[in-house]
Amino acid sequence: MTQTPRSYVYIANWKMYFTFQEATAWVEQHGKQLEELAAQENAKIILAPSMSALQSITTHFQNTPINTAAQDCSDRTTGAFTGQNSARDIASIGATFCIIGHSERRTLQGDTDAAIAQKCSNLLQSGITPILCIGESAQDRASGQTLQVLQAQLSWVSSMPFISSTASIPLLIAYEPVWAIGTGQVPTLAELTTVFSWLKTIGLPSGTRLLYGGSVTSKTIASPKSCPLIDGFLIGGASLDFQEFKNLVHY
Numbered sequence: 001m002t003q004t005p006r007s008y009v010y011i012a013n014w015k016m017y018f019t020f021q022e023a024t025a026w027v028e029q030h031g032k033q034l035e036e037l038a039a040q041e042n043a044k045i046i047l048a049p050s051m052s053a054l055q056s057i058t059t060h061f062q063n064t065p066i067n068t069a070a071q072d073c074s075d076r077t078t079g080a081f082t083g084q085n086s087a088r089d090i091a092s093i094g095a096t097f098c099i100i101g102h103s104e105r106r107t108l109q110g111d112t113d114a115a116i117a118q119k120c121s122n123l124l125q126s127g128i129t130p131i132l133c134i135g136e137s138a139q140d141r142a143s144g145q146t147l148q149v150l151q152a153q154l155s156w157v158s159s160m161p162f163i164s165s166t167a168s169i170p171l172l173i174a175y176e177p178v179w180a181i182g183t184g185q186v187p188t189l190a191e192l193t194t195v196f197s198w199l200k201t202i203g204l205p206s207g208t209r210l211l212y213g214g215s216v217t218s219k220t221i222a223s224p225k226s227c228p229l230i231d232g233f234l235i236g237g238a239s240l241d242f243q244e245f246k247n248l249v250h251y
Contacts, residue, residue, distance in 0.1 A: 009172065009211060009232025010249055011046045011069065011131060012239030013099065023053035027060050030242040038065040041249050044232070046097050046131075051085055058094040069097035069131060072105055075118040087122035098123050099234075101133040101153070103178045117156040124169055131172040131234070132157075133213070138179035146191075147198055150175070158203050170207030173199065174234040180214030181236070187214075189223050196229035218247040225251055 014023065027047075038045045048069040049057050058068040074084035090098055100119045105111040116132070123130045136149040157171070175195055180186055187195070192212065199210055212224045213234030224230055239245045 007042045007044065008249075009044045009046065009209060010239075010245075011048060011097075011099075011172075011174070011211070011213075011232070011234045012245060013048045013071065013102075013213075013234060013236050014050065014240065015071070015104075015236060016050060017237070017240055018050065018053070020050070020052045020056070023049045024056050024060075026240075026242070027057050031060060031066075033242065033246075034066055035061075035064050037246055037249055043249055045249075048097075048099055054090070054095055055093045062094065067097060068095045069099060070095055071099050072102070073098050073100065073119050073123060075115040075122065077122055087119070087126040087128055090123075091126040091128055095128070097129045097131055097172070099131045099133065099174075103133065103135055103176060103181060107178075113153060113156060120157075120171075127169065129169055129172060131174055131211075133174045133176050133234070135176040135178050135180075135214070141177065141179060146177075146195065150195070150198075151202070154202070154204075157205070170209065171205055172209050172211055172232075173204065174211040174213045175199070176213035176234060182215065184215050184217075184220070186216075186220045186223055189226055192224060192227045193229065196227060200229060216248065218244060218251060221248055221251050 034045060046067040046069050047057060048071050051070065054068060054070055061068065070090045073087045073090055074081055077086055101116045120130045134150050134153040136146045140146055140149045177187060196210055209231040211232040211234050212230050216233050216235045217238045235248060238248060
């Protein structure tokens with residue numbers, strides 16, 4: 001009997017690499033193949049394009065297995081907040097996921113844990129699944145503080161009332177070591193096992209799926225895919241090339 005492949009989650013975070021025209025052209029060229037890939041590999045594929053392309057791409061994949069995500073949202077619900085995008089606006093487009101807490105946002109835009117917690121609340125109240133990113137710096141890793149840093153970044157999750165009241169909308173938590181992003185380095189299997197084993201013990205909401213991100217390519221994915229505790233992957237630059245993305249899913 002043929003064994004059904006494990007159902008991994010693959011999130012393609014396109015960051016600010018594609019223009020609107022480039023993103024929509026990518027989808028026109030590879031969209032059908034992407035749908036077939038999801039079916040063949042029993043994979044949940046989520047595209048996170050720029051906000052300018054989110055509605056077009058969401059509409060393109062309506063009634064298909066492909067999902068879409070915003071790359072961030074505001075911690076405010078509505079009002080005079082120029083340049084920000086609310087969770088309810090993202091929901092009105094039809095996107096069903098949103099990335100929050102990415103290290104680039106924490107570092108470059110100063111996102112705090114309090115702001116990220118509010119974003120999570122707004123998303124859940126709008127029916128959107130949050131993709132919460134956590135991760136330690138190289139200095140944290142070197143000083144043996146990895147789990148302490150992750151604990152601090154997750155300290156609000158179990159205590160916030162909106163988590164238990166919206167349990168039908170699970171969280172996705174992506175462990176993305178800051179030192180791994182864009183460096184070509186990934187944690188060893190032993191390091192991954194330590195982190196993901198710990199995540200399984202800290203009382204995260206029921207249904208939470210645990211992902212790995214940080215320099216995920218076809219050359220580095222062997223170690224993360226050999227860890228049975230990992231449910232999927234948050235992929236950056238490698239997701240721009242369809243063949244490379246396909247190789248990651250097939251691996």
